[in-house]
Amino acid sequence: MLKPPIARMGGKSRLRKQIISMIPEHTCYIEPFFGAGWVFFGKEPSKVEVINDVDRELINLFKMIKHHPGEIERLMQFEISSRDSFAEYKKMEINALTDIQRAVRFIFLISQSFASKGISFGYGTNTRPSPQIFDTSNLKNLKERLRNTYIENLSFEEIFARYDRPYSFYFCDPPYYETDGYKDKFDYEDHMMLRDILLNVHGQFLLTINDHPEVRKWYKDFYMIETKVPYSIGKEQESRKKYNELIITNYEVNTDSLKIV
Missing domain, CATH: 3.40.50.150 (Vaccinia Virus protein VP39)
Incomplete structure (x- = not known):
């Protein structure tokens, strides 16, 4: 798994x-x-697989893992758990970023926020920073799992209309x-x-x-x-x-x- x-x-x-x-x-x-x-x-894996979500940034992340896991890994190796970095990522204008930069931003904000909501910086006195931004060894396995998957960014009703059989x-x-x-x-x-x-x-x-x-x-x-x-x-x-x-x-x-x- x-x-x-x-x-x-x-x-x-x-x-x-x-x-x-x-x-x-x-x-x-x-x-x-x-x-x-x-x-x-x-x-x-099933013969045909479809994943969908209305969250544009979430779907962009999985598209980039499917197509550019190496570049995500390269960029994320320089990240550290930092409140300042968290604030800087939150202020970034998404439309000014490349799709790969958007994916890195999304991973950072989700992994370093309280309850994975991407809203406020998460920290603790008896827990270490979340490991997601440091361990990218799983990206290649995720890429292989997504290789033959349709990745959609549609409303749920449109997904049913298109794929129901x-x-x-x-x-x-x-x-x-x-x-x-x-x-x-x-x-x-x-x-x-x-x-x-x-x-x-x-x-x-x-x-x-x-x-x-x-x-x-x-x-x-x-x-x-x-x-x-x-x-x-x-x-x-x-x-x-x-x-x-x-x-x-x-x-x-x-x-x-x-x-x-």
Whole structure:
């Protein structure tokens, strides 16, 4: 299993083995909400693979890893964990940078920020700086994994419209309902659009989302598995605990051998 180059809010590092074990036979594997890509980088390659995210800088990062990992590695070997560097990167005008420089900027801001949000500089008195900006040895492996992958920067509804086939499988990890901290807006209307698409999708899907009473109503006609996942998305102790999460599919899953915790 490969480790993604960045962390991301809501990442599936703790659930990916279980999710991968639940993926059915398919030809085309699609992630409409890619994020860090924990599941994608953990599973075996499918015949056809599609990764998508609306975050332009995130998608640019994976494009540059696919095409220019050596140059990213060369530039990042000079970086250090510095509040001043963090502030300088934040002030940079993105449109004045090359795509490779944008990728380096993105990795730095995400890896050196609190909760990987790219907003405020992250530091500690009993932890070392995040290693992502120092260890680039994994980039070549990530490049190989992305070699035969379609990388899209579209809305999720357009991804379904373009790639939906009976042999398609979607791993959907959208922003959680009524949960703060996401960069891109995803409100009630977006959730309803996604639910309506999944009601009529030709392929199969696995959806991960927070356990919310409204969510249970929306997906009451599908298969649903309850689980608990530890998250740490805030400085307060209240934010560092296990949260209820739902795994929802439109196909039956044999849970006898699953270790859902």
